[in-house]
Amino acid sequence: MNIQPQLIQLCIKHDRKAEYDLYKQIYSYLMSICVRYSRDTDTANESLNLGYLKILTNLQSYKPEVPFKAWIRRVMVNTLIDEYRKNKRQKEHVTYVEEYYDNSDYSEVNEALSKISCEQIHKLINELPNATKEVFNLYVIDGYTHKEIGGLLGISEGTSKWHLSEARQKLKLKIEQQTLSTI
Amino acid sequence: MSFEEQFDKILNNKLNESDFPFDENNWEKAKNLIEANRVVPTNKSKNLLFFGLAFIGILSLGVFAYFQLNNTASNVVVVTNNTYNDKNSNLQSFNDEGKVTSNTLVENSNTKIINLNNNNLKAEIVNDKKSALNLKQETSNAIIENKNTSSETNNSNVTETNSYSETTNSKNKSESTNSNTNKNTTNSLPTNTSSNNSQNKLIAINSNNAINGNRMGNYNFKNKSFQKNNTKISSKINPIISKKENNSDEVRKDDKNLEITSTNEELLIYQPLNSKGFGINQTQLNNECKPTNANVLAIYDNDYYKNTKSKFNFLNIEVGTTYLLGWNSANNNSKDAVGLNYYAGLNYGIYINPKTSISAGIQGFNISNIKQSFYTATKTLYDFGSTGSFTNIITNSMYYVAIPIKINYALSPISKIGLGVNTAFLVGGRNTIESYNLFDGVKTNATSTTNKGYYEGVNTKNITLSALYTRKLTKRFALNGEFMYGLSDVYINTKNNVTKQNTVGFKLGLIITLLDK
Numbered sequence: 043m044n045i046q047p048q049l050i051q052l053c054i055k056h057d058r059k060a061e062y063d064l065y066k067q068i069y070s071y072l073m074s075i076c077v078r079y080s081r082d083t084d085t086a087n088e089s090l091n092l093g094y095l096k097i098l099t100n101l102q103s104y105k106p107e108v109p110f111k112a113w114i115r116r117v118m119v120n121t122l123i124d125e126y127r128k129n130k131r132q133k134e135h136v137t138y139v140e141e142y143y144d145n146s147d148y149s150e151v152n153e154a155l156s157k158i159s160c161e162q163i164h165k166l167i168n169e170l171p172n173a174t175k176e177v178f179n180l181y182v183i184d185g186y187t188h189k190e191i192g193g194l195l196g197i198s199e200g201t202s203k204w205h206l207s208e209a210r211q212k213l214k215l216k217i218e219q220q221t222l223s224t225i
Numbered sequence: 226m227s228f229e230e231q232f233d234k235i236l237n238n239k240l241n242e243s244d245f246p247f248d249e250n251n252w253e254k255a256k257n258l259i260e261a262n263r264v265v266p267t268n269k270s271k272n273l274l275f276f277g278l279a280f281i282g283i284l285s286l287g288v289f290a291y292f293q294l295n296n297t298a299s300n301v302v303v304v305t306n307n308t309y310n311d312k313n314s315n316l317q318s319f320n321d322e323g324k325v326t327s328n329t330l331v332e333n334s335n336t337k338i339i340n341l342n343n344n345n346l347k348a349e350i351v352n353d354k355k356s357a358l359n360l361k362q363e364t365s366n367a368i369i370e371n372k373n374t375s376s377e378t379n380n381s382n383v384t385e386t387n388s389y390s391e392t393t394n395s396k397n398k399s400e401s402t403n404s405n406t407n408k409n410t411t412n413s414l415p416t417n418t419s420s421n422n423s424q425n426k427l428i429a430i431n432s433n434n435a436i437n438g439n440r441m442g443n444y445n446f447k448n449k450s451f452q453k454n455n456t457k458i459s460s461k462i463n464p465i466i467s468k469k470e471n472n473s474d475e476v477r478k479d480d481k482n483l484e485i486t487s488t489n490e491e492l493l494i495y496q497p498l499n500s501k502g503f504g505i506n507q508t509q510l511n512n513e514c515k516p517t518n519a520n521v522l523a524i525y526d527n528d529y530y531k532n533t534k535s536k537f538n539f540l541n542i543e544v545g546t547t548y549l550l551g552w553n554s555a556n557n558n559s560k561d562a563v564g565l566n567y568y569a570g571l572n573y574g575i576y577i578n579p580k581t582s583i584s585a586g587i588q589g590f591n592i593s594n595i596k597q598s599f600y601t602a603t604k605t606l607y608d609f610g611s612t613g614s615f616t617n618i619i620t621n622s623m624y625y626v627a628i629p630i631k632i633n634y635a636l637s638p639i640s641k642i643g644l645g646v647n648t649a650f651l652v653g654g655r656n657t658i659e660s661y662n663l664f665d666g667v668k669t670n671a672t673s674t675t676n677k678g679y680y681e682g683v684n685t686k687n688i689t690l691s692a693l694y695t696r697k698l699t700k701r702f703a704l705n706g707e708f709m710y711g712l713s714d715v716y717i718n719t720k721n722n723v724t725k726q727n728t729v730g731f732k733l734g735l736i737i738t739l740l741d742k
Contacts, residue, residue, distance in 0.1 A: 073245035091255040160243040182233040
């Protein structure tokens with residue numbers, strides 16, 4: 043992804059062609075983020091459009107010294123978290139865990155994981171419970187810390203760790219099952 | 226790197242490898258979303274423009290209506306349900322507040338005198354043939370003869386509103402001649418309403434409009450259609466003919482006829498010009514003097530409160546004067562503190578129901594004209610003679626801040642009565658301290674100083690009860706009359722002061738309504 047500053051300037055001026063070009067260039071990247079957070083493709087598309095609108099709206103506040111990719115990722119993730127908050131009907135039943143130690147053996151799982159496709163991983167992630175999926179995405183993929191995740195999702199740091207552990211365990215289990223089924 | 230971190234890394238890498246082909250349809254959705262969001266500011270600006278224009282429009286209408294209503298209210302004279310006979314007839318008209326103003330038509334043969342009190346309007350119908358306005362009734366067999374003469378005022382600085390007209394009901398022809406000899410004379414000629422038929426209902430049209438210079442307006446019309454059914458009537462007023470008289474008059478003839486129609490059997494309102502009436506030509510007069518069928522009486526009927534939207538609160542400023550009856554002085558039997566004082570305040574009230582309201586506010590007033598000392602100190606030294614040292618303190622004025630609480634009951638839309646209690650706190654005073662020596666009956670070293678503040682011995686609280694009557698003058702202004710009776714003693718009773726000095730008097734004030742809705 044190589045976004046030209048001129049394109050950004052044109053988008054600031056509401057040039058429709060430039061907006062289209064930008065959308066086209068960042069679509070795949072944004073979609074990869076949205077798919078992880080959304081239950082299905084349609085929802086992911088809606089979220090993407092909302093995120094893109096937010097990007098366009100805040101494009102004036104974008105500072106060139108920050109990588110554009112990182113900036114749009116942050117905006118997109120924030121949009122997705124906002125959506126998650128809006129759609130959060132009821133509080134997830136979570137168990138507060140101060141310390142979580144996972145002694146599972148990942149050696150076999152990692153080997154199996156390297157063999158499965160990206161789409162399959164997306165599918166597996168989407169099967170996770172919402173809160174767990176959010177924490178997993180934020181921590182593993184988007185690089186947020188548990189403290190940041192706690193702040194974003196309104197949960198404690200320990201709960202975030204618990205969700206992460208839960209996500210790993212479930213994914214591990216599913217990967218193992220999938221590997222066994224393919225054999 | 227732990228297995229967990231490795232797991233995460235593999236997942237991360239796998240997910241980042243993912244490629245999603247561009248979806249053109251999704252762009253269409255995104256485009257619509259962008260457009261929808263960008264329309265908002267435009268809509269906002271349009272809405273702002275719309276509301277701004279609407280606000281200006283409403284404001285303009287409000288101002289227009291305000292002046293229109295003021296003009297209408299101050300000038301409309303309505304006579305309803307009068308049975309008019311040639312010999313014994315009474316006219317009823319309403320002044321600007323809807324009060325019947327005892328307009329009696331006295332008839333002596335062919336001479337009638339009508340006095341209509343409407344602001345500056347005095348209309349008299351006398352047997353004078355100097356000026357007249359012709360009125361022909363197309364639909365009537367009766368022809369009224371009106372001969373109106375405007376009066377003159379020689380003093381150019383004085384505007385006098387006089388109207389003279391004569392109505393003769395029994396004649397079958399009419400002549401009108403208007404004359405005016407002074408440019409500064411304001412002539413306001415009322416409409417004389419008459420009817421041959423005793424069953425006809427009368428419309429009194431009172432033109433409160435003076436025509437400056439040589440112009441004068443006089444309208445008579447007779448509503449002949451007040452029959453059992455609502456037959457449309459048509460009355461035509463012949464042009465006003467002003468004959469040049471003396472040196473300053475000129476002949477004017479307006480060939481416009483004013484046609485007045487009405488289908489309302491009960492009421493026909495004649496809406497004349499503004500109350501000042503200066504600088505209005507006959508065309509304007511003709512155009513503006515149009516009757517309306519609005520049922521003005523509905524404003525004053527029993528359903529007034531049902532028909533109007535109930536109000537919630539009001540805020541007003543009250544300024545006025547208080548006349549205190551005074552009290553018996555401590556030293557002798559004369560009255561003290563008699564005279565005028567002033568007050569001003571702010572009241573806020575809420576309506577308990579459409580007729581009853583309760584208000585509280587803050588008010589400042591004074592009690593002045595106090596001449597008697599409330600404190601006297603004497604010291605007598607006896608040497609070769611007696612030397613007396615005297616000190617008198619007179620609190621000439623006292624200043625209070627009060628909290629008036631009133632409950633009002635509306636007798637009508639324009640008048641209300643109420644009761645109130647006024648709790649006042651003394652905040653200051655103006656005192657005169659007199660001191661002198663008396664040596665063998667000779668007064669020496671007399672000094673008199675003044676200071677501010679108040680002394681011990683003056684009651685710092687003053688509670689008064691009041692009964693009030695308020696009469697609305699206009700939408701914004703009302704006149705308030707109040708009788709007040711003080712419960713508190715102005716001076717604390719001592720051995721030397723055992724009389725009660727309570728504030729009894731009357732208040733007369735102007736209430737300026739700031740908010741009433």
